[in-house]
Amino acid sequence: MPTAGDPDEAWYDDDAGFLARPYVVARAGVDDGRRLDLITVVVARAAVPGATPLFPEQARILELCRRPLSVAEVGAQLDLPLGTVRVLLGELLDAGLIETHASPTLSELPSRELLEAMLTGLQAL
Secondary structure, three states: OOOOOOHHHHHEEOOOEEOOOHHHHOOOOOOOOOOOOOOOEEEEOOOOOOOOOOOHHHHHHHHHOOOOEEHHHHHHHHOOOHHHHHHHHHHHHHOOOEEEEOOOOHHHOOOHHHHHHHHHHHHHO
């Protein structure tokens, strides 16, 4: 535990313990071009215990993503900046511990006619 006058004193808080910026948790990683949109769905794969050393936040991601969650939902649950969450997810993806499912493209979305028919049907209920 740092003491008064110790250069590490600024990194320690009596109530919170050691303080670290989010980019430190994410190993100062940057987006490598792999876009994880807010609505990209993340699902944990069956992991081999101890195969990859994980940050506590990454272990929590694997726990949360036993059921499919969007990147935005993961970020909200962890209460971390989305940039940090994306880096953590990217590391888990590289390790093969999660899989992602991209959001639908505009060509995969339902037609306007179908949406209007569904709305009419719902209003009739």
